[in-house]
Structures are given as structure tokens and as C-alpha cells.
Amino acid sequence: MSRQEFLADFVYSVRKQFNVNGTPASWAQGSKPAHRFWGDEDSAIGIAYSSHDHTNHHYAVSCDAKLVAVCGGLNVSIYDIATQERRAQFCMSIDRANLMDAPSLVDESLAPIVSQITRTHGPMDSVIQPLLHTLRENYTKALQDLQGSLLFASVPHVDGKLCGSRDSSSRGKHFLYVTNNHGLQRGGRPLAELPEIVVYDYALKSTKFVLAGHGGYIVWTSFSPDGRYIASASHEGTCRIFDSTTGDCRHKVDLMDGQCSSGAWSPDSQHIAICGKDKRIATETGVAASLLVTVVISVETGKQVASFDHGDPSSRHSSIAWSSRNDIAITQDTDIYFWDPFSDNTMHSFSIDVEGRMLKTYAGFSQISWSADGKRLIVMCGDGTIEVWDRDANVRWRVQRPQGLTTKRFGQGFHWLEKLQMLICLNGDGYLRSYTFE
Template sequence: MPSMSRARFLKEYVLKVEKEFELDGETAEWAPSSSGGPLEWGQEQSSMDIVKSDKSAERQVSSTAMALSPDDKYLAIASNSAIRIYTVDKKEIRAELIGHQSNVSKVFFVEDISKAETPNDTQYMILSDSKIYSDKGDIIAWYLDSDGKSLTRTMPFAIEALADKSMSAISEDLTSHHELDTDALAEIRKGFVDTLVKSDMKNRLQSLTHWKGHFPSFGSKPLSADGERWLQVLNNESTQSGPRRPALLPTIVVRHFDNINSATYLHGHEDAIMWASFSPTNSELLATASWDGTFRIWSALDGRENLKITQGDVQDWSGDFSPDGRHVLFAGTDCVKIYSIDTGDQVLKLGRDGLKTEAWIRYLSWSPAGDAIALGNGMGVLLWRPFDKKYAKWDRVDEILKLGAEEPMHKGFVSFNGIRWLDRKGQLLAAADGENSFFVWDRERNLKWRFQRPMGKELELFSDDCVYDEKRKVLITLDGDWKLREWNLE
């Protein structure tokens, strides 16, 4: 039976755009900075090679992650298990943050550190997480000064010197008595180096503020908007392979920035927690979606479950709050619904005659403007306007972006994975597809950009990460060929 690998897909697939930001009978025009059409890699405003010499954790593929500081001055870029702090303007490295035992998954700058317990001279605080195939992983707090330099420093092992010293003590005996050749000695030395690297990482971690666990996925917002709290998940392995004791079931942990030792535990979910976010207007409230077939709303104060919505024997995946905190959107298997926070009642359900939706809609984002929700729907993007008062008929949904594939086996690789509103006004929408091209729409001016991977270009990693520098009106993309690119959105 024929099969399709990602490498083969990237080599064969020709990007086919069937619809590109069409809404209410109008199609977006190419933005002036787009030169009348899509821009391919190589036509960006500027680019930079990402350091890729950092070793991946055992059994992990290479990975990257990125975050922009609240004042748009610094970029935190993770490359496998290391994080580097760059200046945005000149891309100078200011710090290397070493301590994660496995590849970094997510990086967040804390928006407001005024309430956080931090060392003296802290200007920026970062939270990053790492995890491997099971639930093993760590969350680390990093503290930077005004120059972007780390305030936590540890003495790294002199790994090469220690390996040489170890070999000098045993190499003569191994050569004369055991007749080992140069290749065999090199293999032994490599073993010393690998062991020292692991020990060095563990030693560095002990000097850092860290916690066991990791952040939830699928657009989760684990840091509260008011700078009071943040959340993580523990014991988040799926229970589908077998039951576990209640104490070992997936758990949400709410922590407090002003007291790193304080925590509230939210027990109740019986399978892996996919998504969790704080209300944008009330950090005492949060919502979760889990593979146990439930959506839940919780009190962050005492861990009490305020609302439980049971979907049955299905997997629930994602969600988002409305910007005013009055509603929450939940997305599960064959289900995308909006609920009232005050009453817990279902308000609306996504669904129209003739509208085909994927069984799992996992990538979505509610616009900061409050009037629209963007949802990745397989090879398309939907715009749902649930409370749009500009129209006589509320609750409108339209497919605004759609890709195609000539080869049926290509379809599973093309889906949109990254859906995000870029600006604080909620007018700039970015969508990343499975072959690492970015589609951007300014719905206020009805302009569009497309930043496209050249056909056949091989990728060394999967990335759909981007951030928006609102001051410079520049989109920064972290691409699968280990390059950081800047694109003009003026």
C-alpha cells in the first residue's frame, strides 16, 4: 500500500490556494508591501540563521519556540533544549539560558512582573517548559535585567577538559593491556562527554527556580492577564492505556507570581488535559478541555469546579474566552459551542447547512475586538461572527481561506495548524499551514500577504511559530529551515 511521509509531501506538494480571504462578497487585495502577490523565502525584509548546534534530547526531533518581550525589545528563541535572548533590532545575543533536560516546548514573557517575586534588578521574567513523550518535564523561571542578560548564573562544567582528564588516566592502560585502537578510545571519550553534558544540565537546573510539569497546548493562555497567576498541568499522560490512582490523574496546578511556593490544585479530570486558560478579565476563573469528554470551569482560588459540561465518550481539545470574559468557546469532537459564563448555558453552536466541519477543530482564536472567531478547519479557515451587531442576522460563519491538494495523500499534511490574531485591536489574522507558509489578513483594510515556502524546499523541523512587532509593523516567523524571517506588514 502506498504511503506518504512528510519529507515526500514537502518535495511533491504544489501550494494550491482556492480561496484567500474572501468575506461578504469581497476578496482581499494584495498589500502594497507584498509587491502584488505572494512572497517566497528569500524575499523577506531580513533573515537570520537560528543556532541549531544544541543537542536534542534522546528520542526527540529538533524543535524551536519563540516569544517577544512586552516592550518589543527582545526575542526569546528556543533551539532544542537551549533558549537564547536576542535584541530585536540588531539580533545580538544577550543571554543563553541553559537548564532544560529535554527540548523546550513553549516560551512566555510575563507581561506584568510588578506583582511577581523576582530577584533584584529583574526587568523581564520568562517561563518556559519542556517535556518528552511521557509527562516528564520541567517549567523554569528565568530572570533578565534591562540589558536582556540572565540574573541567574551557574558555573558550567568544563566538559572537554574533564573528558580529556578522564581519558588521560585510563587510555594508556586500555591501549597496552586491552589493545584498544583510536576509534575505541574515541567512543569511550564520547561516552564521558555525553554523561558530563547530562550531569551539567542537572546541576544547572538545581540552581534555577523550577517545577515539575508542563504547559497545556492548543492555544492555551497559561499566564493570567493581570499578572497574578499562572497554571500548569501535572500527571498529564493519557489514561487510555489503563486506570491510575486518583492522586496520579491529570491535574491543573495554579501558581502565584507573588509567592512561588503557593499552589492550588484542581482535581477532577480523568484523562489528559489538552487546553486550559484563564479568563482575560478575571484571573480567579479558568476553563479546561480534556480527553475525558468534559469541558470544565474552575475557581482558581480554591480549586472548586464551577461547571462541568459532559460530551460523552469523546475527546475534547481546545477553547478560548471572549475578550470581555462573558463567554467561553469550547471545541471537542464534532462540537464547537459557546457558553455563558454567568449561567453556564449553551448560547450558540457552530454549524450551518452545507458547512462541513472537521471532527476535531483544535486551532482557534477569539479576536481581541470580540466580534469574530477564527478557526482552523482542515485545509480551510472559518470566520465565525457570533455576536456581530452590524448585520440583521447574527451568528454568521464563512470560509475565508481554503487550500487544495491534487494528490489525496497530501491532504493530511496541508491542514492549518497555527491560527492567531496578531495585534491588540484584533484586525490582523495569521494562519500557518502544514507546509510552513503563512497567510496574513488585515480585515480592517482588507489587505493580504502570503509568505510562502518555495516548492520542494526541504525542512529540518516543524514550525508554525510567529510573533508580531506592533511598533515596527513587522511579522517575525520562525521557519522550518532554521531561519528567522522578518516580513513588512505596512
């Protein structure tokens, strides 16, 4: 199944609703419907794309939450969030005659491979076709990355990628990016080619520190809320905690006999939660199984203080968000759990009605976040539908992708604007939408 096929056929339905002490959340009552669809938003901005060939789009909100920058291919536009006015636009001027037609080049390059596979194995079957589709996607992306590097060679840039939940320091002076961050097995590359975290100084336009030590792909790195520390987690199953002032590594924590996948800081900067795969021995059978787990680490000691086992060995994806009330929202494919790591109290709270491994992979939650007061939880499903739950009032809102609408854009997400009590979301159909909830 392709992503387009998933979007065309997927019917969004909730199996288990948010609840308080067993009472399901009701639709919020107000002047605006609690259940809205794309097209029913308070306002929307159509993103200007440099070319329909560029399917990735991204956005970033300024530290004062007054401006939003949206990237559509080679176009970057900056908007005033309150007025929707476009303040500035940057567009890379290029000679289109020099652009590579990546899809055509990929098809031309793969034609001999397809021909040989057909001669050797016969017509494409249900096993070979998905593998070839993945190969084509990866090859296309590699060509697009190469073209982007060539086009922007004359523009000041840093040679790395962002991979954190809090890439900028609390005062906006520094930001984090990673280099050499490619998939590799343990011991698979020389020391000089291993992934590194770069702390970059905006004002000086130079590197402040280079944080090294991970031997595997870095999946998450982030400043602490108070800006004193930098934490990271990698595929080698380790977490590192650095002093952001000196760059010294305070702790190297061996967490899992498997890969870390995501992380989150506690609001008081005293603990870190890391999710990933670890091996557990079944009490009944004594057989080792790889399970999705979330562990909490003390920043002071570097020791593990709590652990939550997800229980389902087939689960592969998880995101976490730590609330100001000290409980953690954890996604597990299409389910959400709430866990208090200090009392070890767990509640299964929400579930999308999806059957089948492939559907769960596509429909699984892609982003989860709390409001600053820990009152509202916002979560985005893989199709772009967003659920908002107010746990104090036990009411909910939904912003839903219209059924059957297929989209070609990648990079969708949302941001909760605390001062405006407004949700902005970048959707796969090429619009930046805003909603207010009463």
C-alpha cells in the same frame, strides 16, 4: 508519507480566497511585495543549536513585546526584537561523551522486532512500514525526553508541560502548566495519577494552586484575558472553569460525547469556545456520526449558548481564534470559517487546494490568530506558509516556504507584535524571521 516527503512534494495553492461580500482579497500595494518567501524577510536571526540531533525549537515573547527568547536544543538565547541584538545566552554545559545517541539506540533496539516481523510476515509492506515509522519516532522522542531530564536534573525546574493559549496571567505573575498529562482512557488511572493543572507563582517560585478534576488528557488550559478565571478542556469531553483567585471550580461542563481538542476565550472574558468531536444523529437516517463541533459556553452560567457543526465527519483537526469584533475564525483541516456565535451567521472564507486525507493532515492550519483590533487575521499552514488578511481593506499578504525546501525542525509558529505592527515567525529551517506589512 513522511513529513519530509510531504515538504518535498507539496505545492502551496489556494482554492478559495479571503473575500468581503464575494469580492476576493487582492494583494496589498506598498513599497514591499505582498507575496514574499523565506529569505525575503526584513530581518532574520539564525538560531544557535546545541546539536543537530535536537530537532525541536521553541520561542516566547516577553509581556512588553521587547524581547524574544529562542530555544534551540540545549541553547536558549534572548534577543532585542527592535535591534536584533542578543542580550543573553544560556547553554547547558555537558560532556558529549555522556550523551545518548538516540537514533542509533532505537535502531539497535528495534532490530530484533524488525527481524521477527520480516520472518513472520515477509518484507515490509505499505501497512507495516508506517506503523514501524511511528513506533521509531515515539521511541526516539521518549529517549530524548529521558536524556533532557537527566541533563537538567540540577537546574531548577517544574515537572510538567505547557498546553495553553495564555499560559501567563495578564500581569505576568503566575503561569499554568499541567502534570500527569499522559494519554489515557476514562477511568484508566487511579485518582492520584490523573492530570492536574498547576498555578505557579513566579515571584515566590512556588505552587499557588493545584486544579484537579479532569479524568482525561488536558488539551487546553488558559487564563482569561482579564485574569479572573482559568479554563481547561480535556479528552474526556469536559470543560472546567476555575476562579483564579481562590482556585475554586465554578463550573464543570459536559460538552461532548467525544474528545475536546482546542479552546479560546472571548476578548471580554465572558465566554469560552471549545472545539472537539461530538456525536450527532442524522435527521434523514437516524444514524449517529462523530462530527467536529465548536461550542460556546457562558462563564457566568456554565451553560452552552451556541454551537457550530462543521458538517464533514472526516474532519479531524481544528483551531479557533476569537476576535475583538466577536466573531470566531475556525480552521477545519485546510479550510477556514468565520462564525458569529450570537447571530449564528457562518461564512466559508478560505481554503487551501489539497486533496487526500494524508495531505490535509500535513497541510492543515497549525496556528491562527487575530490582531487586537480584529482587523487582521494571521494563519499558518502546516508547511510553514503564512497568510495575512486585512478584512477592512480586503487585502492580503503571504509569507511562503520555498517550494521543495525540506526542514527538520519542529515547533514553528508566529507572533503578531501589535505595537510594532510586525510579524515574527520561527521557521523549520532554523531561522526567526520578521516582516512588516504596509
